[in-house]
Amino acid sequence: MLPWADEFMYLTSMPCKTAEEREIRDRRAFLLHSLFVDVAIFRSIAAIRHVMESTDVSTSIKIDEVLHSETVGNFSITVTRDSSDASCKLDTKIDGSRATGMDSKHLAERNLLKGITADENTAAHDVDSLGIVNIRYCGYVAVAKVNNYEKTIVTSFKPADITDQPEGGAHALNINSLRMLLNEANATGEKKLPTQSHRQEELTAAQTYAENLLKESLQNLEEEETDKQSFMRWELGACWVQHLQDLKKSDKDKKQGDGKEKKKTVNKDVKETKIEGLGKPLKALKHPKNAVDASGKGSSSGNKSLTDTTSSGESQKVKPSSVEPLQGDCITSENEFLLKDVLLDSAFTRLKDSETGLHQKSPSELIEMALKFYDEVALPKLVADFGSLELSPVDGRTLTDFMHTRGLQMRSLGRVVKLSEKLSHVQSLCVHEMIVRAFKHIVQSVIAATSDMRQLALTIAAVLNLLLGVPESEFSGSSPAVHPLVWRWLVAFLKKRYQYELTGQHYDDVRKYAILRGLCHKVGIELAPRDFVMDSAFPFCKQDIISLVPVHKQVACSSADGRQLLESSKTALDKGKLEDAVNYGTKALAKLIMVCGPYHRMTAGAYSLLAVVLYHTGDFNQATIYQQKALDINERELGLDHPDTMKSYGDLAVFYYRLQHTELALKYVKRALYLLHLTCGPSHPNTAATYINVAMMEEGLGNVHVALRYLHKALKCNQRLLGPDHIQVIFFLNIKEFF
Template sequence: MAPRAGRAKVHKPKGEKKKKEEKTLPVMLDVTVHLPSGTQITLKGISTDRILDVRRLLAVNVETCHLTNFSLAHEIKGGRLRDSLEIAVLKPCVLTLVEEDYTEEKAITHVRRLLDIVSSTACFGPSGKQLTDTHDGSHKENSPSTEDSAKLGTSKSKGKSEAAAVIAEAKEASEKGDIDKLCPPSKLGQFYQFFSFSHLTAPIQCKNLLLKFCCFDLRPATFILQVRLCNGKLVTAVACTSGFYNAGKPQTKFYQLVNLLRHASKAFANAYDDLIKAFVERNKFGNIPYGLRSNTWVVPPTAAEAPSTFPPLPSEDETWGGNGGGQGRDDESVEKEWSRDFMVLARMPCKTDEERQVRDRKAFLLHSLFVDTCLVHATSVLKDAEQLPDVPLIDDRGHFLVKEAGSLNVLLAQDVTDASKKVDFKIDTIHSRQLTPEELSQKNLFKGIAADESTTVHDTATLGVVLIRHKKYMALVEARGLKEAQEMINLPNDLQVEEQAEGGANALNVNSLRSLLHQTASVSVDPEEVRKSRDVLQRIMAESLKGLQNESDRTDGFIRWELGACWVQHLQTQANSEKADAKGSNKQDPKKKTNEKLVDKKTVLEKTKPLDSLRDHVSDSQESSSASLEKPKEVDPLKVQSEAHLKSLLGDAAFTRLKESDIGLHSKTVPELVAGADQYYNDVALPKLVSDFASLELSPVDGRTLTDFMHTRGLRMRSLGRVAELSKNLPHIQSLCVHEMVVRAFKHVLRAMVAAVTHPSELAVSIAVALNAMLGTPSKESMLESSNTSELLTWKWLEAFTLKRFGWTLSVDPRPELRKYAVLRGICHKVGVEIAPRDYDYQSPNPFSSADIISMVPVYKQAACSSADGRTLLESSKTALDKGKLDDAVAYGTKALAKLVAVCGSYHRMTAGAYSLLAVVLYHTGDFNQATIYQQKALDINERELGLDHPDTMKSYGDLAVFYYRLQHTELALKYVNRALYLLHLICGPSHPNTAATYINVAMMEEGLGNVHIALRYLHEALKCNQRLLGADHIQTAASYHAIAIALSLMEAYSLSVQHEQTTLQILQAKLGPDDLRTQDAAAWLDYFDSKAVEQQEAARTGAPKPDASIASKGHLSVSDLLEYINAEAELKRKELENIKRKPK
């Protein structure tokens, strides 16, 4: 169900300090911009926006999206306002757009913008217009027929009986499991339909656009452009500093190329106007489908049609000044003194928030430049290595080949052809090769328990390393001289780092470093090559299976440093709780909001009792505090020795910080620390993770989000089997774990196949053969012929691998249960494979051919470097939102956004998460307009910087749809919610709580359009899904009952609404208690439905007018607003109802 707005009242501030903070909270502002044409437009901005944001708003407005080369002026502040100027200081907030002179670069950029705008008519394959016109791909066949409409009308007249029939029909359909009829399975061939306008005439023929630089004296001309228009007319335009003109007619100039082409051809003008009109119909608020990049594992259709050339999208087309984004392509970046610069950052002051913000900004800029430089140049080195396959990358002593690139060392290695083995190539082991695994774990543990806001920047050894995989090669790039730099004395106190352009937008798209796998335009399948590849796969799987079976069992005791940090936080929480209990306050603690837990808190606390021994010294000192005043303390020499040893390992500052945390770890020996961390890992961290999954505090949708959740808690991916075991009552989590185990296993198979390739031209065939063995369905004949086919050996190996590595036993034949697209997506992400957008037949033995495998891209790992303070504020905002403290949530969210904007930039992918969270928080306060603006920013960033199917992008689609719905733009909301639903079905399938929640959102929107029958189908599907996945008494299940009650009230079936809302209230009272706002909300709704049922019964008996059902659309109101609405209505009808009740029966 969509999150409700206004779940808590906005209380008046207390004290001057509170008032000052509230003054800084963002508010909406209208920004008026006067255009050179004499017209003006009004943009919806926010008080925290800057001039840079105004430029972005102009870029996504259909009236001004073609403008590129301009400055903004203000009547008081003057002209050419700097991008960093906040619009809140502009009084009045009225700007003038001033056209600037073109340079060659800016003129080419202007042409690229036009190509970008019209690219949606030619680059994204078949149009999805038929989908958007019917709200969703299935509504044409599932929309209410005449018969259904008649039923609906009858149900309104007859009330409960007909509504009950509709409910029974929806329930029966859900029980049959025919969700495919309501919402067909997602097809990969439709991936780009959401962005396609191919049903429109392309204003210009992009493939026939020619650029000719002037090589003769025609000043002030810059270049000549030949444009083939939609009607075939060829226009030769000349670019100059003041605009564009037709060749031979310099007296008639147009500043905008669009205006020149409009003047040249009415056909172009009509086609362009139709396109702009289609943009408005798609979304009048923006989100124009231009500026997109090939940053997803599914390539654009134009690239699939020409795999040997991979025509780039305009934003990345170097012919028109585009590129893959990022920095570091020049030789100057390679020669930079990286080690020295990282050490300068580590020594910068960082005691206050302000100091850390300055330091973090420089660290972010420097590290981003370092990673870009490593990726660009290491990929080039790996491509060169491919040309010399006979050069050994590892010598006889096991040392890697080292190549120098400026001030960088590039360590090269090659994947092995054994799928059960891998090269030990990790970021955190590059400077610790002399350490044993146990010593390395201890080192990570020390880093974790001593972690603070500066841990990432201070760990220069990890910060200055990037691991890159491309095809069958690996490169570990490090800044040369990191150890020597630690001993430098005469280092500067500050560091100058070049700022990023456009607020951090257009970061490096690693997919732009792809290697194409086809040399010719026509891709033919050679049966002999396919046979050879199958033989290679069969040999690899046979040898790998044999090696895996002979492998002795081994335990993975590796410790991630995040585990130590989480352990300390857990112990601090326990210590604070004990101190609060020890005070014996007479005031009873307020009831805390409790979430449904798979492993309840009592169980977790019981399991953590042994950890209390780590704080024995605290309780001992408290108990003997009085005695210590009389007797001198006895010094334990072993304790002093262990403290001194730990202090030498951590350093003075870190040891002091650990000691002052008052959790007792500072006095433990190293073996005790390792044992305690291991106990915390098994008894607390793993059950707590599953507990958070059960409460939906965490809701992973794919392997990437699951991995992130585990890694941030210091959990190893080898524990996936244990997580799956603990999640036996959470089918969707167990399924997700199994899928991730399968993906991680098949990753090794595909890497082994790529490593076995002797010539690059064989890569596409080898990858296709491996994918067929993993995801195809072998024929019965092949299974009967031999038990040693490559397909059967692959699955035998998979069963052995998951058991050995994860401790998980797969079902007898897991293939029918696997979501093939999810597995394919995971494999492509981890190995770096780009494929064509086609509908693959997984029931076939060979769903893939070499023509489907387009290219391979680098895959890399790096240390995350942003703002620890910003992340902490984000977590505080989330926590406050969960507790219903909306004022605090808004304050924390605003501060977090400001911090991340200051560190990462306004339009960097790391900032998008802050925009998205603040949008949700503002939505809960009822500020739908401002929430929508923030979420639109987040979506624009996510699509271009993260990928078109990234989990954050998918979430932005769903959240934005709900916001549009609350603003009464229901049809627009349906477009975006169906895009979210398409991606959810593709990634995590219909059996997931997020999918069920999206069904409820779709149902709300269908209700708004009067399609109550369709809404009930979605609602019952959501209810069935939540009951199956989470349980009949889960909070999310209660949300499903509440949504059905709302839908029934629209049909005036108030008695049925009462029944469903009673169930909602019972669940919430049991789970949250009577004082929770959501419980109060349900009670208010129950009272309302009950009163309406009574009114309806009285009306039927006396013939009075029927009760009004309009409140059903008020499902988003807060408790106070809802009661106010109900009471106002009740006041108007009170006397009438009393008179009716006094009449004799």
């Protein structure tokens, strides 16, 4: 096995001053991290399976009790049992307290300092985050970690020769291949269909078991205090510094504009009246040190009377006011020394050169200021971007990505709902994501509490019936069609975790297939492909649960320079600078292929963006080729229902339409529309935009009446979501008049 600590520490010593040097470093970091993740997952799954075969789960196991531990060199794996209490959340964050061994206060300070000093080398130099992977599998949690970084001597270390991935990464590890088959009858093709009564008896008994677990969890949930200690993401610090720099730049531009106006006025006055001596003081102002020297010379020679007239009483009046700045300077210097102790010299210099003044603050002051920025700027800005459609999440994954890249925690979903009063589609997505995350804890706890693996498929089916089925017993009209115990637990959980009051009206609008999709993705459940009757008491049976797939967390490793080039290309496209957008997009694609390989999701994103840019330049053929490449990668790497795959379907449909392949375009756009209905539903701006694309293509085939029907759907959807005065609504009205 590789000496992982030495290999990761070697990355920090590689040259990284130029873009070319960083490209070489990032490529090695990507290959090394990919190899580490593969090894960590394989060995963790093997360790978990060893524990499953040798440990009696029926005996009581404490939370965080280590069931298995192995260490090879500086690589270690620890296996613990997942919590059987749905109200208890295990810390599985890559940079959380459990992984770092730090308390919440010092961890928040560490992450914030990392964010405000971040640059293009931050990800590659954060070896602690690179060298850890968390895996959840069949009710167990494994942590694979690299240790003993402090004992590493980089100067005398010779790095290993890491070969490139075969075929550009096309045959990288598919984690679905490590699934645990739960229903061997399904896997082998045998057909053992129990009687209807026997099946319901099994499900009812298993559901009773899940209800008992939920009752205990509800009691614990109601007794626990609200956790005020919140985790701080390092991305928040980076966004905060960017915000402060943007503010300073806008203020500077404003002052320059005002200065030009004042200069015109002053020049006009100078022409009218010449004021002697005006030039000399202005020159002194440009050089404060020279001004002090000049004033000193003047007072000693010709301005002595002015000095003499200053009485001792007046000088005493000046002294008290001068003490406060001195004290402030002392505090500032103390804070600087404090930060210098915890930061590298290069990081402190970057913070000082950012001209934000944050280098003069203490860690506690920085935390307080960052939280204020979080509440007053970051959250409202996110909602404003949602309202302007600059950001348009379509499911929980895109919503999570948008929030995490801005350093926002998912615990703020309740506040996002309150801030999005006029954005019903955003509120709906947030409520769905909160419910999915709540139900995830219930399913994981039931899996962890199941001692017999042969009963796991039945137990999962029973808990899904409990959460998503309609109870046969009558329920009051004021409460939604859900089990009363589940409803009580859900309301309590959302109140405790998200400070959000869930009402029956919100739950009535829930799309159960979207909830099921989110649950399967987060827990790793593989279901049989069939149409589930969600209005019944038992939508799922044992045979529907095919397998459990490992769910892992790792840090994303790519190219910061490549991401920056992508952002520059997007910005240039928004400003209409198509030539710059093409140049930036081409450079981004080349860099990401060099660092991540030709089959990575980041590479697919670069292909997709460059395709859109080329489409706007009129090069429809090349745009279609690039978008087809992006679609191929997304389907293979992310799945058929991933938001990036959906976007590729929609964009490719538009490109084929412009190439007059209307029938092919219609197939792609209807695929995108189907997936949008599945994920975000018909009441979403992206769905409305897809409606109009369908209308244009139907009109191209001569189906004018069908086209008008889709246009009407789009108009009604946007009027309801965005209001009658929104630019999207006006656009649709103009299009409808064209028809």
